[in-house]
Amino acid sequence: MEELAKHFNLPVEGLSFLPILVGMYVFLLAVIIGYLVISKVPPLLHTPLMSATNAISGISLVASIVTAGSAKPVSQVLGMLAVTAATINVVGGFLITDRMLRMFKKKDQIQ
Amino acid sequence: MTGVFLANKAYLLHATYLLASLAFVLGLRDMNSARTARRGMFLAEGGMLLAIIGTLLHQEIVTFEWIAAGLVVGSLVGIPMGLWIPMTAVPQRTALSHAFGALAVALVGVAHFYGAYGLGEVLGPWWHGLTGADLTVLPVEGLTLFERAALGFEVILGSLTFTGSLVAAGKLQGTLPGRPITYRGQNIINMLVIVLMVGLWGYVVAHPEQSHLFYALVGVSLVFGLSLVLPIGSADMPVVIAILNSYGGLAASATGFALSNNVLIIAGALDGGSGLILSLLMCKAMNRSWGNVLFGAFGKAPEAGQAADTEGLVVKPTDLEEAHMILDMAESVIIVPGFGMAAAQAQHALRDFAIQLEKKGVKVRYAIHPVAGRMPGHMNVLLAEANVPYDQLFDLDHINDDFKTTSVALVVGANDVVNPAAKEDPSSPIFGMPILNVDEARTVIILKRGMSPGFSGVENLLFYKDNARMLFGDAKASLATLAAKMKE
Numbered sequence: 240m241e242e243l244a245k246h247f248n249l250p251v252e253g254l255s256f257l258p259i260l261v262g263m264y265v266f267l268l269a270v271i272i273g274y275l276v277i278s279k280v281p282p283l284l285h286t287p288l289m290s291a292t293n294a295i296s297g298i299s300l301v302a303s304i305v306t307a308g309s310a311k312p313v314s315q316v317l318g319m320l321a322v323t324a325a326t327i328n329v330v331g332g333f334l335i336t337d338r339m340l341r342m343f344k345k346k347d348q349i350q
Numbered sequence: 351m352t353g354v355f356l357a358n359k360a361y362l363l364h365a366t367y368l369l370a371s372l373a374f375v376l377g378l379r380d381m382n383s384a385r386t387a388r389r390g391m392f393l394a395e396g397g398m399l400l401a402i403i404g405t406l407l408h409q410e411i412v413t414f415e416w417i418a419a420g421l422v423v424g425s426l427v428g429i430p431m432g433l434w435i436p437m438t439a440v441p442q443r444t445a446l447s448h449a450f451g452a453l454a455v456a457l458v459g460v461a462h463f464y465g466a467y468g469l470g471e472v473l474g475p476w477w478h479g480l481t482g483a484d485l486t487v488l489p490v491e492g493l494t495l496f497e498r499a500a501l502g503f504e505v506i507l508g509s510l511t512f513t514g515s516l517v518a519a520g521k522l523q524g525t526l527p528g529r530p531i532t533y534r535g536q537n538i539i540n541m542l543v544i545v546l547m548v549g550l551w552g553y554v555v556a557h558p559e560q561s562h563l564f565y566a567l568v569g570v571s572l573v574f575g576l577s578l579v580l581p582i583g584s585a586d587m588p589v590v591i592a593i594l595n596s597y598g599g600l601a602a603s604a605t606g607f608a609l610s611n612n613v614l615i616i617a618g619a620l621d622g623g624s625g626l627i628l629s630l631l632m633c634k635a636m637n638r639s640w641g642n643v644l645f646g647a648f649g650k651a652p653e654a655g656q657a658a659d660t661e662g663l664v665v666k667p668t669d670l671e672e673a674h675m676i677l678d679m680a681e682s683v684i685i686v687p688g689f690g691m692a693a694a695q696a697q698h699a700l701r702d703f704a705i706q707l708e709k710k711g712v713k714v715r716y717a718i719h720p721v722a723g724r725m726p727g728h729m730n731v732l733l734a735e736a737n738v739p740y741d742q743l744f745d746l747d748h749i750n751d752d753f754k755t756t757s758v759a760l761v762v763g764a765n766d767v768v769n770p771a772a773k774e775d776p777s778s779p780i781f782g783m784p785i786l787n788v789d790e791a792r793t794v795i796i797l798k799r800g801m802s803p804g805f806s807g808v809e810n811l812l813f814y815k816d817n818a819r820m821l822f823g824d825a826k827a828s829l830a831t832l833a834a835k836m837k838e
Contacts, residue, residue, distance in 0.1 A: 256496065258496075258610035259496040259500075259607065261612075262606065262607050262610065262612070262615055265612050265615050265616060266603060266606075266607075266615050266616075266619050269615060269616040269619035269620060269623075270619045270622075270623050272375055272620075273375075273378075273619055273620040273622075273623030273624060274623050274627065276375060276378050276379045276382075276620075277378060277381075277620070277623060277624045277627050278627055279379075279382040280378075280381045280382055281382070281383070281384075281745075282631075282718070282720060282726070282727060282730070282745050283384060283727065283730045283740055283743060284381055284384060284387060284727060284730070285628060285725075285726035285727030285730070286440060286444075286725060286726060286727035286728055286730065286731045287381070287387065287727070287731070288378075288381055288624060288628075288726075288727070289444055289591070289592070289595055289624070289625075289628065289725065289726065289727075290440075290444060290447070291377075291378065291381065291391060291394065292378070292595065292599065292620060292621040292624040292625070293444065293447050293448065293451060293595065293598070293621065294394070294398075295374050295377075295378075295394055295398070295617050295620060295621060296451055296598060296599050296602045296617050296618055296620075296621035297398070297451060297454075298370070298374075298398065298401060298602070298613055298614060298617040299451065299454050299455050299458065299602050299605055299614060299618075300398075300402060300405075300454070301367075301401055301402065301404075301405040301611070301613070301614070302455075302458045302605055302609055302611065302614060303420070303454050303457070303458055304402070304405050304406065304408075304411070304417050305405065305408060305410055305411065305609075306457075306458050306461045306462070307416040307417045307420055308408070308410070308411030308412060308413055308414065308416070308417050309410070309411075309412065309413075309461075309465065310412050310413070311464075311465055313461065313464055313485065314461040314464065314465055315413065315416040316416070317457045317458075317460060317461040317464075318416060318417075318420070318457070318458070318461055319416040319417070319419055319420045320420070320453075320454075320457055321420070321453070321454040321455075321457035321458050321461070322416070322417055322419075322420025322421060322424060322454075323419075323420040323423045323424040323427070324424070324450040324451070324453045324454040324457070325424065325450070325451065325454040326420060326421050326423075326424020326425055326428055327424045327427045327428040327431060327447070327450050328428070328447050328450050328451050328454070329398060329424075329428070330424065330425050330428030330429060330432060331427070331428035331429070331430075331431035331432035331447065332428075332432070332447060333391065333394075333395050333398075333432070334428070334429065334431075334432025334433055335431070335432040335433075335435065335440070335443070336391055337388060337391055338432065338433065339437075339440075339731055339734070340384070340387045340388045340391065341388065342731070342734040342735050342737075343384040343387070343730075343734045343740045344734075344737070344739060344740065345384075345739055345740065345741055346739035346741055346742070348739075349737055349739055
C-alpha cells in the first residue's frame, strides 16, 4: 500500500482518493473520445444513435446484478427491480437499434 | 489456492470490462455510416454479453435467484419493446427507456447506501414498529467521502431522470396534455427545490448517519424530475429527450464512481456525451438556448406567439386535380416531412406516391430539418421504414440552396420548420431559427388538415405566399389519391 501511495505521490491516508482520481482520468478521456466519435454520426442516424447509447448505458445491469446477488434481502429486492429495468433497456434497446439500422438502405440495395 | 483462484476471477472480470469498453467505443465509431452501423452494434452487443458473463462470475454474488428473476422478466418486457413497437412510437419508447435506465441506477444507488448505513435512527424505529424488522443500523461498511458524493449525484440524476422521462413519454404518447403545464410562481418553487436538493446532498455527504435525509433526497429528486418536464411543451421534446438521455448517462457514470467501476464510467460518459451533443444540435436548430428550452415556458403566456399580422392576406386552397396537374408538370420535387406525417402514419403512402413521381422521370428528394418530428432523426427512421433510400434524404445545410431551382416543394405535416416568419418577422417568437427555404421553390404544395398553427402557436406566413397552395385533408388519403392519379 505504501508503495502504491508513493507511486501516485499521495500520503498513505489519502489512498482512498485513488479510485476517484483514476475514475476522473477515465471519465475525462471517455468524454473526449465520446465527443469525437459521436460528432461524426450523421443526422440520418441520430435516432438509432440514441437507442444505441441507451442500450449501452444499460451496462448499469452489471451493477444491478451485483446488488441483486448480495446477501441482504432489501438489496436483493431493489437489485432484482434494477436488473429488470436494465435488462429491458439492454435487450429492447439493441433489438430496436438493429431493427432501425436494417431499414437504412441505399437505392441500389432496395431494387 | 482459493486466494489465487479468486484473484484470477477478479482479473477475468476486469478483462471482460476492458473489452466491453473497447467494444462500446468501436461500436459507436461504426455508427458514422449507415453501411457499417449494424456491424458496430453487433460488436457492442458482444461487449455487453461479455461484461454480463464476467459479472455473473463475480465473487461477491452469493445468490442467483433474484438475478435470474430480473433477467427473465426484463427480457420478456424488452423483447416486445424492441421488436413490435411501431416506428411512429419510437420517441415515447425512447423516453420510456431513459426512465428504465435511470430507475435501475437510482435503485442501485439506494441499495448501495442502505447497505452501508441502513435506515437510520429516524426511519429505522418507524419501520420496526410497522413490520417488526430492525433495519436501523446494519453491520456498517461505511463509504468514503468521495463515494458518498458520487452516490448522491447518482440518486439525484437517476431519480429526476426517471420521473422526468416518464412525463416526457406521457406527453409524447398523448396520455398527458402536450402543452406546457404551468402555474403561478413556478420559477420560484423550482429554484427552491433545486436549493433544497443541493442542500440535502451536501448535508448527507457530510453526515451519512442521518440516513432519513438521504431517502428524503431521493424523494425531492423524484419531484424535481416532474416539475422540470411538466412545463415543457411537446414541440420541445427533441431537446428534452436528448437532455434526459444525457442525464441518464451521467447518472450511470456517477454509479461507476461510487462503485469504482470503470466500464460504467465509460459507458455513462459516452451516453452522457451523446445526449449533450444531440441536445446542443437541437437547440441550435431552433435558435434557442438550453436554458430557454428548459425554463422558457415558465411564466410565458400561452397566446404570446400570435404576433404575425396576416390581415388582408388570403390563403389559396387547391384540390387534388390541380395538385396533380402541378406535380405532373414538375421536373423536380423536394418533399418536406414533419410531425404531421408521423401523426397521419403517411410515410408509406408518401413513398408510393414518390415512386409514381420517379416513374415519370421526376427527381425526388427529401429535406429533413433537424427538429422535424419529436426526436433527433425521427423523420429519417420513418422514411427508412417506408423503404425510402437514404441517399435521397438531405439535411438542412445540404439542400437549402436547391429549393430555388426546384419545381415543387411538397410540405407533408411540417409547419414551424418551414415558416418564413423566422426570416422575415423580427417580432416572431421563432425569429432567427434556421428554416427550410421552401418558399423559394416555384410552387409550394402544403398538405394539412386545417389552418391550425404549429406547436409553437405561431401563424405560418408560408400559407399566405403567392406560390403556396394548400391541399386540405388527411395527408395519407391525399397522397394515396395523388399516387392513383399519377398511375392513370
